[in-house]
Amino acid sequence: DADVTQTPRNRITKTGKRIMLECSQTKGHDRMYWYRQDPGLGLRLIYYSFDVKDINKGEISDGYSVSRQAQAKFSLSLESAIPNQTALYFCATSDPDPARDTQYFGPGTRLTVL
């Protein structure tokens, strides 16, 4: 089984709808992240969490919120989706040891906002 899973894998929704993307991990990592990927812009950090009680904004957090329900679960919400939030969304985890601070990505969720 995959270490980092995301649901749904694809979602089409309409402007103004509330959307939740979910992420689960079995790696036992405390650190979890949400990124969005757009063509030519690489991966941009939306929110990150270093443990269950820690939530931090990334570089593009406007229009998004997150919830860290447990060490293994980190969900991303779009309160009122808009078309420019159409993108590929990735969840990731990492080991807190700086020597092994690599990111383990989930398979991604492709979101389309009409």
Added chain:
Amino acid sequence: GQQVMQIPQYQHVQEGEDFTTYCNSSTTLSNIQWYKQRPGGHPVFLIQLVKSGEVKKQKRLTFQFGEAKKNSSLHNTATQTTDVGTYFCAGSRLTGGGNKLTFGTGTQLKVEL
């Protein structure tokens, strides 16, 4: 804030040719990581460089970290069709809250037979 620029954005090579992608940070990095994303897939960690001037090899890939720890390169020799994908660098910088990772914009590699 920290910026990580990566060039070129696109690279088309013939099978058997070499290719190189470059990564430049606006700030000094504690380490740099490289990832590969196959078409339709997710980024997968390749390697991490930590020391100034460090060079690491991984099969046909050679990775370098600059002396000033602000730039890095990935060089691939004798490119194969299986090398197709997007290559990302990611610069890690120590902050008060721990390591902060910033991804470059990626180099999308296409290989022609």
